[in-house]
Amino acid sequence: MSLQRCQTEWGEIDQEYQQLQETHKVYRQKLDELTNLQATCSSAISKQRKGLKDLRHSLRKLYLNLVLGNVNVTLLSNQAKFAYKDEYEKFKLCMTIILMFAAITCLFLFNYRVTDEIFNFLLVWYYCTLTIRESILMSNGSRIKGWWVSHHYVSTFLSGVMLTWPEGSMYQMFRSQFLAFSIYQSFVQFLQYYYQSGCLYRLRALGERNQLDLTVEGFQSWMWRGLTFLLPFLFFGHFWQLYNALTLFRLAGHKDCKEWQVFMLALTFLVLFLGNFLTTLKVVRQKVQENPEKVQKQE
Ligand code: COA
Numbered sequence: 064m065s066l067q068r069c070q071t072e073w074g075e076i077d078q079e080y081q082q083l084q085e086t087h088k089v090y091r092q093k094l095d096e097l098t099n100l101q102a103t104c105s106s107a108i109s110k111q112r113k114g115l116k117d118l119r120h121s122l123r124k125l126y127l128n129l130v131l132g133n134v135n136v137t138l139l140s141n142q143a144k145f146a147y148k149d150e151y152e153k154f155k156l157c158m159t160i161i162l163m164f165a166a167i168t169c170l171f172l173f174n175y176r177v178t179d180e181i182f183n184f185l186l187v188w189y190y191c192t193l194t195i196r197e198s199i200l201m202s203n204g205s206r207i208k209g210w211w212v213s214h215h216y217v218s219t220f221l222s223g224v225m226l227t228w229p230e231g232s233m234y235q236m237f238r239s240q241f242l243a244f245s246i247y248q249s250f251v252q253f254l255q256y257y258y259q260s261g262c263l264y265r266l267r268a269l270g271e272r273n274q275l276d277l278t279v280e281g282f283q284s285w286m287w288r289g290l291t292f293l294l295p296f297l298f299f300g301h302f303w304q305l306y307n308a309l310t311l312f313r314l315a316g317h318k319d320c321k322e323w324q325v326f327m328l329a330l331t332f333l334v335l336f337l338g339n340f341l342t343t344l345k346v347v348r349q350k351v352q353e354n355p356e357k358v359q360k361q362e
Pocket residue numbers: 148200204205206207208211248251255258259262290293297300301339340343346
């Protein structure tokens with residue numbers, strides 16, 4: 064290769080290198096722009112998240128203000144929080160007993176539309192009240208899972224639809240099954256009360272250490288015994304909800320079925336089954352993960 068050719072090639076390579084440097088400069092500039100844009104986007108997303116969280120908080124307060132008026136729902140001391148929770152559990156127990164008697168009366172004594180309506184109205188009122196009390200509990204730091212609160216909104220809706228379902232052959236075909244389910248649900252709620260109020264008292268004792276000589280281990284062992292006893296009843300109730308959904312879907316396909324309530328109730332029972340079943344599984348999984356050695360000991 065002649066010297067002149069080498070010089071020409073060197074010139075070309077040098078020129079390409081200059082171009083490459085320019086391109087690299089542009090690349091660095093764009094990379095800086097991209098990094099800046101990424102940082103701006105990340106901070107905008109965090110700002111949006113915070114905004115949404117604040118909005119959710121305000122909406123919850125707005126809902127409480129709407130229902131309760133302008134009252135202060137912040138419970139300051141731990142004692143006040145325990146007392147409110149205790150009262151909430153007792154309210155549930157008291158209503159459970161009333162609802163169980165009401166359902167037994169409707170199922171075995173009076174087959175009248177008016178008594179059924181009173182029962183369903185009582186259910187609507189009860190679930191509405193629960194959602195309000197649970198919102199207050201949540202604004203005071205309770206760890207209630209979102210689904211249990213939503214579950215009470217869905218149950219309010221379900222009881223409302225039951226209330227509007229007109230008398231007829233379709234209604235009568237589902238009536239006994241619904242009332243029997245309500246009795247069973249009250250029975251499970253009764254067991255739940257003993258478990259939840261037991262947890263509450265033991266947690267309080269753990270916090271104060273003056274009522275019982277209780278250790279964290281002791282609490283965990285009591286909780287697992289209670290939960291193992293309760294879970295089969297809960298799961299049976301969930302599958303009964305699924306059975307209600309299937310019965311209603313079948314009724315909705317019946318040639319004489321004209322009421323929209325049948326299909327709507329079927330969907331609502333299905334939602335309740337899925338939500339309750341999956342959330343209960345999640346709760347149990349979380350507890351097992353938090354404390355696997357204890358479960359093995361229990362087994
Ligand atoms: N309704 C209202 N509050 C509930 C609740 C429920 N179903 N489940 C749990 N909580 C509350 C607890 O009291 C606790 O409150 P706190 O933070 O104020 O002390 C908080 O949520 C956290 O409880 P967690 O530890 O997650 O559960 P747990 O051990 O108290 O209860 C179960 C676990 C599974 C027994 C309970 O969630 C339950 O009963 N679920 C099934 C409900 C159901 O399916 N009902 C329909 C039956 S047909």
